[in-house]
Every structure is written in C-alpha cells, then in structure tokens.
Amino acid sequence: MLGDIIFTIPAVQLYKNHYPDHYLYYVVEEKFKEIAELIPGIHKVLVVPHQMGPKEHMAFRKQVKSIGFNQVVDFHSGPKSALLTYLSGIKIRIGYRTPNRNYAYNRLTPRKIHDFPIHSTFNQAMLLEHLNIVIDQNIHSIPAYPPITIPAESVSEHVRDSLSKHKKVVIHLGAGNRFRDWGMKNFSSLIEKLVQDNCCIYLIGNTDIEKKRGEILENRFQVINFTGKLSIKDTLYLIDGADIYMGFDSGPLHLASLTRTPIVAMYGPNIPEISGPWRKHNLTIIQVDLDCRPCSQRKCIYDTIRCINGIEVDHIYEAVKNHIG
Secondary structure, eight states, X not given: OHHHHHHTHHHHHHHHHHOTTSOOEEEEEGGGHXXXXXXXTOOEEEEEOSSOOHHHHHHXXXXXXXXXXXXXXXXXXXXXXXXXXXXXXXXXXXXXXXXTTGGXXXXXXESOOSSSOOOHHHHHHHGGGGGTOOOOSSGGGSXXXXXXXXXXXXXXXXXXXXXXXXXXXXXXXXXXXXXXXXXXXXXXXXXXXXXXXXXXXXXXXXXXXXXXXXXXXXXXXXXXXXXXXXXXXXXXXXXXXXXXXXXXXXXXXXXXTTSSSOEEEEEXXXXXXXXXXXXXXXEEXXXXXXXXXXXXXXXXXXXXXXXXXXXXXXXXXXXXXXXXX
C-alpha cells in the first residue's frame, strides 16, 4: 500500500546514515514504482507484477541472484512479500514475527514490542537492529521525512496551470473502504461552505466511487476535478502548491505528509498513534473518541460506523478555515 511504502522512508534514511556507501534496492509492484523512485537513497527500484505465478517467481529469483544481495529487509511481511523474501535465497532475511510467515526469515522482530500503540515508522526502523543499527526506544529519535522536490517540468501542464488560484484546498474524496468513507453528503456540504468562502477546491482520488463523486461535485460547484487524472508526481506537486490538504487515513494523506502543506486529517477505525502522518507541524487530527478504536474494519459493533459518521462537517470546515483564514 502507498502509505506503507511512505512509512519506510525514515528507515531508509537511517540505513543510509549508517552505511552511506551501500547500494539500496527497493522491490515494489508496478503501481508503486513512481513513489519508490522518489525515496532518497534508493539506488534502483525492482518491479514485480501484481499477480505472480511460478514463472514470475523464478524470474524474480534469477534477477536477485544476478545482482548478488547480502541482506533483505521485508518491511511488509505480507504473504506475497514473505514468499519473495524466501525465494530470494539471500543469506540474511529480516522480517516481522508473524503467524504462518516466519518460514521466510532467519532474523525475526516482534511486530509489537510495547503495550501501547507504536507508530508504523518506528516498527519499520526496529527491523534494522539486525543490521547493527541501534534504535533509540524514544520514537522521536526516528528521522523526519527528507525533503522531496518535484520539478515543475516533470508534472502535467494542467496541474501547473491550475495553481495560480488563491485559497487552494485539496480534498481527497474517499479512503478505500466503507469503514473510512465520510460519504457524499458530507463532502458536498463541506465543499459548498468552502466555495461560498471563495476557496478554490481541487478534488483527487482514483477509485470508481471517487471519480463518480468528482464528476457530480464538479458539475454542482464548478470545482477543479482531478479524480482519476493525476500521477503520484502530479499529486505531490499539487498538494505542495496548495494552501491546505484535507483527507482521511489513506495513501494520499501520507503523500501530503511529504510536503510542507498544512493537513487536516480525519481518522476513524485507525488511530494516528499508529498510522498518523509522520510530521509534527501544520497538522490537525480530527477523530471521534470511541473505546472500539482501533478496529479490524470488518464489522462495526454499532452498525453505523460512528467513528467516521460522527465527524461533523462544521468541525472539518472550521479546521480548514483556521489554516487558510
């Protein structure tokens, strides 16, 4: 997932700080190649197909063998990445201690080391202790994201041209599943208020639902609809040039955290202590305090998904207005 890749960036920086002369390769699926190539310190990105069978697995193993790696760190430890780690045949294979996937690794790290929530960036960095990189138990010892600049000439012309507006607000129209979906009615109410304040609204998102919402809201409010039209570089450039970003716990939110733009972030089933934007400044977190959070996002005990539907439009509106005046 996009956010999971972004959360590995501080760990990559830690590794390069300790071993500046080492070459780092990053393995991702094709759809995430663009973000992986933006990570400072990565020598080369290796791309694997989304669907892999025996033929693709063997091709990957052959490619890895030809390069000659000394060690591999599986930051995800999912079924696919565990299998690829195992098939690589690399001598030192590092991953999380996870049921049914420990076969892939010969250096294991507990995914949970405290009784309280720990941010994902800290967990990623903990994997590096097997490489003689000592991690201070203070989470604030993990480095911030490094500056990532997107040159204007590398983004779409329609994105560059649109940023001459004032009071620019980028809004992500979804969050991947119904447990983190604020709903069309709330988005429409928020945008109506912001348009009345002469804000320039940019809509982003790539799912079919998000694109459909973008079309409806574009026609209703004459906002700028970029849903389904932006690359990762385009999105980063757009957010970096905006006055504020508003979105939910999802990939675009973590892209926004790589910029200097103020963020209003909404959290429902997840909690920011684990998956919040990895930054300290220009960040407003809005959430409903419920004992059931965090949850598995499979079934809501209230059947109404109160953690998201309980967030009021006026609350978001005021948070956005506080940043842009």
